[in-house]
Amino acid sequence: MPFTRLGLRTELLDAIKTLGYAAPMPIQEKSLPESMAGRDVIGSAMTGSGKTMAFTLPLLQRLLDDRDKDPHKGGPRVRALVLVPTRELAAQVEKSVGELARNSPVKCALIIGGASFTTQRDALKKGAEVVVATPGRLLDLIRGGSLHLSDVKVVVLDEADRMLDMGFMPDVRRIMKLLPVARQTMMFSATIPPEVERVVNEFMRSPVRVEVDRPRSTATTVTQALFPVTEGQKGELLAAVVKSDGVDSVIVFTRTKARADYVAHCLGRRDIACGVLHSDLSQKERDKAMQDFRDGKLTILVATDLAARGLDVPEVSHVINYDVPEHAEDYVHRIGRTGRAMTEGDAVTLVSFEEERLIPSIEAFIGQPIPRKALPGFAYRVPPRLHTYTAPMSSKFRLRRVIPRGGSSKFRR
Template identity: 50%
Template sequence: MSFQDLGLSDAVVHGVQRMGYVDPSPIQLQAIPVILSGKDLIASAQTGTGKTAAFGLPILSKLDSPQEFPRCLILEPTRELAMQVETAFRDFSRFMHLEIALLFGGVGYGKQKDTLLKGCDVVAATPGRLLDHIEQRTINLSKLEILVLDEVDRMLDMGFLPDVRRIVEKCPKERQTLLFSATVPEEIGRLASWCLRDPEKIEIGARRSPAETVTHALYPVAASQKFDLLIALLKRTEFESVLIFCRTKEGADRIARKLKTENHSVAVLHSNRTQQERIDALEGFKDGRYEVMVATDIAARGIDIAGVSHVINYDVPQHPEDYVHRIGRTGRAQSIGDAFTIMTAEELPHVKDIERFIDQKITRQKLEDFDYVFSAIFNEDSVAAALKGAKGVRTHKGMRFGASRKRR
């Protein structure tokens, strides 16, 4: 089925064709007819499935002529995602005469107020800045027809759901509401029950296949040597830019500080950074001022960084989908990329889950001339047996492997 067959307006189809889109993705095939019908929708879909076009194309088809007040509001958790949506809507509507506004924090209000005063049809916004405009009465939502809550699981992680509820309360009750989230835990389910009316439900499975242009390597090491191995990898690798993933914000800050002492130029990206710090980190990484970016999964989702030559998982992701998402930051557009994962004994179960998920065995590697200390991880069978037979046996630093320590 083509985009034309889905019932989109001629202007939108023309825009899609100009952008080089050929066949609709699975979520587009399912979501576009639902949205065109005017029904509410809750869709579970990962980033990278064509989600923005899935809601953008039918929305633009419904907004066929410009009006004075916003008729569509799209809420995004971060500035970067809001910018991506605004750019996509401009591209999709290039043969229309609609005005798109972009509202996010960390910058002045002047240009945003001017845009709103002139009139706009679509607003892409982050929750905090939108609430500011609502309180200052610089935006009028009384004519709103369509509300899109995007990346809601991420908004939950970042603590934005109270703000989202406040915004929904300011919207007309007679509206179409579309909710998109990679996962739908109980709290998001309650939000959906509150703000959606008899929604259609769509679930698109997570992408399981990493790009074929990415080379994977797994580096087993004792927990005490993780950082030393990271430094050795960086010294022996010819890289243009490296994105390092840590599991926690505290871990990301700690690794960034230690990398700076090794004379690496480092940017940090996580949800505790201010808006201006995030802007500086992203722009500095893109223009080459920072050769390394240390990030968490939540902060890095949805950002668009071209030309990342290497991804290093300092911590093995606990969810297999996150592994695919992390390494998807390299090897884009047929470029060659490398994905290194540093693994300790405790992380072996997560690695096994990842390998089952991607249906691929990741090659184990050892660095030549690196002064390894003994670790049970070099015998994965014994580690697996220890994990299976030592349930609940933990030390304050994690699971105890290998020979038992002598009491003194």
Template identity: 50%
Template sequence: MTFDTLGLSPSLLRAVAEQGYQTPSPIQARAIPLILAGKDVMAAAQTGTGKTAAFTLPLLQRLAGGPRAQPNRCRALVLTPTRELAAQVQESVRDYGSHDGVRSAVVFGGVNINPQIAQLRRGVDVLVATPGRLLDLHGQGFVDFRDLEVLVLDEADRMLDMGFIHDIRRIVTLLPTRRQTLMFSATFSGPITQLAQGYMRQPVRVEVSPPNATAETVQQWVYPVDKKRKPELLSHLVEVHGWDQVLVFTRTKHGANKLSQQLEQNGIRSVAIHGNKSQNARTRALADFKQGRVQALVATDIAARGLDIEQLPQVVNFDLPNVAEDYVHRIGRTGRAGAAGQAYSLVSADEADYLYDIERLICKTLPREEIEGFEPQHAVPRGRSAKGGPAKGGPAKGRPAKGRPAASARVGKNPHSGPPAARDGAPVPARRQPRAGPRSSGAPARGKGNGRTPSRGGRGR
């Protein structure tokens, strides 16, 4: 299948071809025709599979044939949970709408509001926004929704997790009832389904992978280690394996700052990114990381769905997330668009419950390897919770998943540094798919090639 078969306009096909991409991903192949037909769509797919392009392309086609937006009005609204994702979606709109003259703008907090007001005064066809700043602008009379035709909720489950449900409800009450509504996410929970029932008209549900599945292109390991030795082990891994680029996740903002400082003291160029940083500081940190001026980007979960970094080779969970679903999105920052990736989790005994929750969620037991010289004094229990009770349900009851090692292997160096082999007879694509979101202004230029798919996602509160 090619994009030519999906019913997209010549101008959009030209924009896609200019990026060197011809083959749609499964979520794009299924969702784009439904959206072009005017259906309300609920779409779920693994992170990194092209969800952004799946709604951006048909949205642009619909808007290209209509009148331009009037001052302070918009014809389509895309709501995102974070600033980074909002910026990425707007760049996707700009890139793929380059031949249709579609005007777009992005609004989010943490930056000067005046340039955003100036853009809205000219009218925009596609407005990408975070909920808080959008409500501020509407309350001041700078945005009017009377002409709105399409509403997109991007990463809807994350918006609920971050407490945006009340803002979403307020925004929806301001919109015309006659509209097309699209909901895209990596996962769908009960609350998301309830949200859809209230705001969508007979939505068509599209799922192209099992809920909460991790990408087959990402290899995953657990490294048991005592909590106090985690910074030392991380520095060891960076140095021994020669990692030039690694994304590291911590649970707290303070923890991110502290770890970044420890890495710097160990001679590893590092910077932290989290919600307490200004938007300019976050943008600068991401640009430095993409351009290789920084080896380690230490982030809280605000970045789990907001970063799209070309060919990111590895992700490290310095702390396991206390919400199991966040593990899926964290490791989804690597292995994107069919590329190979590795995910490592440094797990201490007090995180055993979090590990079991993750293993139950993804329906597999993660292989454990003890690194020589870093063997923990306090072992991470297998098959029982950290409180001594039995782990509930799933494959994590002390029995490794089929094909997984049953015991820890002590190694001095990670033997899995190469790309994974093809699975189930399907070759792992050697090239990345096309991007459906923005790059930082300092990011490397995109490569060209054939047979690749627009694929981007991200975050940006």
């Protein structure tokens, strides 16, 4: 079905054509009729499937329709709010809103921590009708009297499960309670666990569920592989992989900020340039790393799971998990950075012996085994384990030391 049959306004259709989109993606085709009719929507689809446009289009359609009915609507009142978990995702959503609203008078403000309060207040004063925000900074501006939510007609919770994981749900609840009762609420996310549904349903009215892919599935355009290796050789193997033919643009994921810095140092020692992205860096440093990666000045970005959600970087050829993620959901989100919008990509996971215990739960979660491979020509000190790991029987039992009672104990006096 083409976009022209979805009832979108001319301003939006022209913007879509300029961006080069010929037809809606499945999540857009299924959700737009519901959301454009004003219904609350819970959308579940894989990362990279077009969720951002799925909520941005109906949001802008609503604002522009309201302007036609009442030309005085618009101006300095915030009428649409998009809440996201991270600054990087907020910046991408704000960019998407701007691109789709290019042929309209609708303005958007980006409200995130680490940026100037003055700049954000000025953006609101200039008449931003759409606010894309992280919860903490939004509450700061509300408490300071710089932002009011009494005119909001549409609210979007993007990546709600990640907001739950990051501990933002108390702030989200505070914000939702400040919104008018008469509003439309949309929630889009790669996965929707039951606890998120319970939280979100507090603030939604008979929501329509739209599900495209199984929440646990990985994109069919991503080729996955496990590379078993000792912990001591991970750095060497990583360097060898990124130097391989066909590896053009890489995101390397680590479990912690310290590990991200360590990996960047290991690559630097081998004269491999890379950027680093984690929450200990200033907003300016994070923005520069992302921009250099997008512009191709850097072909490798080392990141924590902070960056695993929502980042839309075209043509990422490889995702490499330097550390196996502790949670299977994070595996899905990480490898979703490649193979986006139906392009092909590769996801490589370096697995030490100590991390083998995490693989069965990931394979069970995604519903498929992940092939094990060895990198040709790499000088392994220990031959890689290329068969499925099975925990020894002894690991399934807890050994207890029995201390004899009575006078036989040498500790008794």
